[in-house]
Amino acid sequence: MSEDKQYTMEEVSKHDKVDDLWMVINQKVYDVTSFVNDHPGGGDYLIQNAGKEATNEFLDVGHSQKAVDMLKDYYIGVCTDSKPLQNPLSSNPIPISTESPVIKSTESSSNNNNNEDKNKDVTTTIALVGGIVVAVASIAFFTFAKIKK
Numbered sequence: 333m334s335e336d337k338q339y340t341m342e343e344v345s346k347h348d349k350v351d352d353l354w355m356v357i358n359q360k361v362y363d364v365t366s367f368v369n370d371h372p373g374g375g376d377y378l379i380q381n382a383g384k385e386a387t388n389e390f391l392d393v394g395h396s397q398k399a400v401d402m403l404k405d406y407y408i409g410v411c412t413d414s415k416p417l418q419n420p421l422s423s424n425p426i427p428i429s430t431e432s433p434v435i436k437s438t439e440s441s442s443n444n445n446n447n448e449d450k451n452k453d454v455t456t457t458i459a460l461v462g463g464i465v466v467a468v469a470s471i472a473f474f475t476f477a478k479i480k481k
């Protein structure tokens with residue numbers, strides 16, 4: 333990763349034209365000049381963000397994983413002075429690719445806690461059944477007590 337080229341926002345901001353269009357997404361610099369005419373959302377969106385930090389704009393659209401995967405095709409280096417995401421993700425050129433890892437980690441953590449979860453379930457069931465038995469017994473007791481009177 334040390335071989336990655338480093339750019340500043342000042343440098344990126346010079347590439348703000350339709351025929352020379354860079355943008356920064358999650359501290360990574362993308363040269364999307366060749367993509368302007370192919371962007372499924374329309375070239376205007378890219379032009380509006382030319383030479384800029386466009387992480388929020390990219391995320392706000394809710395781009396698909398396919399779109400996220402496409403970023404690596406346009407990656408040219410890292411931006412040294414743009415803000416990182418609040419929740420920093422992987423350090424590879426693909427910036428917002430946590431979808432599957434996040435799902436995987438929840439799956440594996442739920443697997444790890446499987447026995448614990450089962451124990452919790454049993455405890456809850458016992459507590460519930462116990463509660464019902466006590467409630468029914470008290471109702472029966474008071475009903476009988478009333479009848480006796």
Ligand code: HEM
Pocket residue numbers: 355362364371372373374377378381386389390393394395396397398399400402403
């Ligand atoms: C620079 C890297 C970008 C790539 C590789 C990219 C790629 C894509 C792709 C593949 C789609 C089709 C829908 C999908 O698969 O999500 C799309 C749609 C779209 N993109 Fe981008 N995009 C980029 C940047 C941006 C930026 C900076 C904006 C700014 C707002 C933007 C706005 C949109 C919009 C509005 C759509 C249409 C969404 C829809 O139809 O629901 N894109 N983009």
